[in-house]
Amino acid sequence: xxxxxxxxxxxxxxxxxxxxxxxxxxxxxxxxxxxxxxxxxxxxxxxxxxxxxxxxxxxxxxxxxxxxxxxxxxxxxxxxxxxxxxxxxxxxxxxxxxxxxxxxxxxxxxxxxxxxxxxxxxxxxxxxxxxxxxxxxxxxxxxxxxxxxxxxxxxxxxxxxxxxxxxxxxxxxxxxxxxxxxxxxxxxxxxxxxxxxxxxxxxxxxxxxxxxxxxxxxxxxxxxxxxxxxxxxxxxxxxxxxxxxxxxxxxxxxxxxxxxxxxxxxxxxxxxxxxxxxxxxxxxxxx
Amino acid sequence: xxxxxxxxxxxxxxxxxxxxxxxxxxxxxxxxxxxxxxxxxxxxxxxxxxxxxxxxxxxxxxxxxxxxxxxxxxxxxxxxxxxxxxxxxxxxxxxxxxxxxxxxxxxxxxxxxxxxxxxxxxxxxxxxxxxxxxxxxxxxxxxxxxxxxxxxxxxxxxxxxxxxxxxxxxxxxxxxxxxxxxxxxxxxxxxxxxxxxxxxxxxxxxxxxxxxxxxxxxxxxxxxxxxxxxxxxxxxxxxxxxxxxxxxxxxxxxxxxxxxxxxxxxxxxxxxxxxxxxxxxxxxxxxxxxxxxxxxxxxxxxxxxxxxxxxxxxxxxxxxxxxxxxxxxxxxxxxxxxxxxxxxxxxxxxxxxxxxxxxxxxxxxxxxxxxxxxxxxxxxxxxxxxxxxxxxxxxxxxxxxxxxxxxxxxxxxxxxxxxxxx
Numbered sequence: 001x002x003x004x005x006x007x008x009x010x011x012x013x014x015x016x017x018x019x020x021x022x023x024x025x026x027x028x029x030x031x032x033x034x035x036x037x038x039x040x041x042x043x044x045x046x047x048x049x050x051x052x053x054x055x056x057x058x059x060x061x062x063x064x065x066x067x068x069x070x071x072x073x074x075x076x077x078x079x080x081x082x083x084x085x086x087x088x089x090x091x092x093x094x095x096x097x098x099x100x101x102x103x104x105x106x107x108x109x110x111x112x113x114x115x116x117x118x119x120x121x122x123x124x125x126x127x128x129x130x131x132x133x134x135x136x137x138x139x140x141x142x143x144x145x146x147x148x149x150x151x152x153x154x155x156x157x158x159x160x161x162x163x164x165x166x167x168x169x170x171x172x173x174x175x176x177x178x179x180x181x182x183x184x185x186x187x188x189x190x191x192x193x194x195x196x197x198x199x200x201x202x203x204x205x206x207x208x209x210x211x212x213x214x215x216x217x218x219x220x221x222x223x224x225x226x227x228x229x230x231x232x233x234x235x236x237x238x239x240x241x242x243x244x245x246x247x248x249x250x251x252x253x254x255x256x257x258x259x260x261x262x263x264x265x266x267x268x269x270x271x272x273x274x275x276x277x278x279x280x281x282x283x284x285x286x287x
Numbered sequence: 288x289x290x291x292x293x294x295x296x297x298x299x300x301x302x303x304x305x306x307x308x309x310x311x312x313x314x315x316x317x318x319x320x321x322x323x324x325x326x327x328x329x330x331x332x333x334x335x336x337x338x339x340x341x342x343x344x345x346x347x348x349x350x351x352x353x354x355x356x357x358x359x360x361x362x363x364x365x366x367x368x369x370x371x372x373x374x375x376x377x378x379x380x381x382x383x384x385x386x387x388x389x390x391x392x393x394x395x396x397x398x399x400x401x402x403x404x405x406x407x408x409x410x411x412x413x414x415x416x417x418x419x420x421x422x423x424x425x426x427x428x429x430x431x432x433x434x435x436x437x438x439x440x441x442x443x444x445x446x447x448x449x450x451x452x453x454x455x456x457x458x459x460x461x462x463x464x465x466x467x468x469x470x471x472x473x474x475x476x477x478x479x480x481x482x483x484x485x486x487x488x489x490x491x492x493x494x495x496x497x498x499x500x501x502x503x504x505x506x507x508x509x510x511x512x513x514x515x516x517x518x519x520x521x522x523x524x525x526x527x528x529x530x531x532x533x534x535x536x537x538x539x540x541x542x543x544x545x546x547x548x549x550x551x552x553x554x555x556x557x558x559x560x561x562x563x564x565x566x567x568x569x570x571x572x573x574x575x576x577x578x579x580x581x582x583x584x585x586x587x588x589x590x591x592x593x594x595x596x597x598x599x600x601x602x603x604x605x606x607x608x609x610x611x612x613x614x615x616x617x618x619x620x621x622x623x624x625x626x627x628x629x630x631x632x633x634x635x636x637x638x639x640x641x642x643x644x645x646x647x648x649x650x651x652x653x654x655x656x657x658x659x660x661x662x663x664x665x666x667x668x669x670x671x672x673x674x675x676x677x678x679x680x681x682x683x684x685x686x687x688x689x690x691x692x693x694x695x696x697x698x699x700x701x702x703x704x705x706x707x708x709x
Contacts, residue, residue: 155387
């Protein structure tokens with residue numbers, strides 16, 4: 001097999017000479033991204049940047065192509081990738097949820113390399129094209145594992161509700177775990193970072209975009225259990241072994257903003273006071 | 288007494304038990320029940336307390352009333368503390384409501400010995416049965432088997448719990464005699480053997496009958512106290528090894544002795560818990576379970592204790608320099624695992640990656656190898672890392688410097704350029 005230099009730019013430069021460089025504007029969905037791959041090959045052009053719908057690109061040296069999501073094109077691209085390597089398809093799906101800067105460009109390079117060379121480079125996690133994605137997915141998996149434990153639900157009149165502030169778009173990956181664990185309950189998890197809401201009830205779940213969620217005030221029983229948990233949390237620590245550095249390593253401070261043990265028992269009320277005092281109702285959308 | 292007080296007393300009394308994992312069993316959702324057990328092999332940590340320890344389970348005692356008088360224990364009968372006991376319903380409510388809010392992965396139930404081991408175990412069984420059967424709790428339960436309980440009751444307990452444990456606490460017979468006069472080595476080992484036999488019997492039955500009851504699917508564990516007696520690291524590690532071999536234990540936990548009581552036979556009350564020693568023992572324990580080491584290889588009669596300055600794997604590697612450096616392109620998995628700085632995950636990645644490419648030192652870093660440790664023990668394509676200076680005499684110092692400032696407790700880490708060279 002022909003050996004390529006390790007620098008991705010050199011590889012791409014070689015066969016890209018004849019291709020136009022463009023900027024793609026697409027709808028920020030996974031299918032939309034697959035359609036960008038499709039357009040790139042049909043029009044023989046090389047994307048230098050990807051933009052979502054909202055972040056309109058400013059004046060630029062490159063021409064901009066708005067890619068319209070055609071489910072049929074997305075399916076064709078996805079099927080071709082699965083055929084070459086199911087692992088690569090999984091990497092793309094997961095990689096697309098990460099917070100890797102310019103993730104589309106990285107994923108695009110992965111697809112190109114896959115089409116050119118086949119899947120053998122995926123055995124090597126140190127590969128220049130694969131490594132950034134592998135690293136981002138590792139980061140996401142770490143966050144995912146932490147959140148499985150750190151998500152804190154409150155009982156709002158029988159509905160379990162939680163808020164999270166993740167860096168990666170983890171809701172689709174948390175979905176199975178929590179819907180399985182609380183199969184008999186109704187629940188919602190709101191992702192403050194990506195403004196998405198996971199809803200679950202009676203065996204069915206959905207993820208929908210939502211701008212904001214107003215939480216109702218906790219009932220007496222909820223406050224009681226919060227107080228019990230906070231007390232347990234304080235009591236269980238052995239003060240002779242006090243070790244905040246170890247604690248910070250395993251539970252970075254950024255997670256604590258949504259965790260019961262670090263919040264006052266009536267944090268909804270305090271937040272409502274800070275914002276608009278009249279606006280405390282149930283979540284924007286209910287099941 | 289209200290629930291908040293009870294919880295405070297009974298979790299305070301349970302906190303010295305180190306075992307807090309929810310690993311070893313996978314059980315999905317079951318219709319009509321609440322909960323599942325974690326899908327990851329390592330279990331799931333729900334929080335970390337101020338001492339940096341993971342909180343996975345609601346760790347409480349059924350009661351802290353105890354008829355025993357073990358000198359090291361805060362719950363011993365001669366100690367003047369407030370006593371409390373949960374009712375089965377209180378405990379079940381607390382577990383379910385904490386579990387629903389995702390505070391915990393399940394329940395860790397231990398107990399002081401109220402009246403007799405059998406009576407106490409019956410109390411625990413009643414609570415767990417209520418939780419499992421009336422409340423339909425399908426999450427994780429870790430229960431403590433109390434030495435001296437009759438086999439029928441241990442059997443019932445094992446059918447309700449995911450993991451059972453019997454704490455050895457003091458690693459030697461002499462320690463037990465002086466500090467825990469109500470316990471004997473035989474009384475502790477007997478239930479461990481029982482649990483092992485019943486678990487293996489249950490496994491055989493499961494092969495024949497799909498719906499046979501499952502006995503403690505996550506196996507059993509134990510705890511050893513480090514630093515209350517004079518036992519050496521070697522003694523503790525050999526004991527650990529034989530527990531894994533003979534009793535098929537899933538985990539052995541170590542607990543640095545925290546002086547909670549004053550007694551002539553115990554370390555004085557202002558002794559600091561030997562956290563660094565505990566840390567090294569855990570590292571060695573990992574070597575036994577995941578790296579294919581044997582206790583005999585790590586410590587022998589000439590060196591009965593680990594060097595606190597370097598981790599046990601480096602300690603071993605320095606004693607066996609004739610096996611190094613290892614060539615990463617050719618070494619087999621077992622040998623790669625023995626290199627300090629390479630773990631099971633990075634060893635697997637190396638083996639996969641070297642099929643397609645020649646690995647360089649920068650690549651190893653990307654594969655997750657801790658190069659600052661591994662560099663002294665490996666070659667890439669026949670070459671050591673360029674610009675690396677070390678000799679047998681300075682290696683200990685260089686390895687110790689890596690961890691400097693990151694270790695728990697103790698001022699022993701104050702490294703000087705001039706001591707312990709060679």
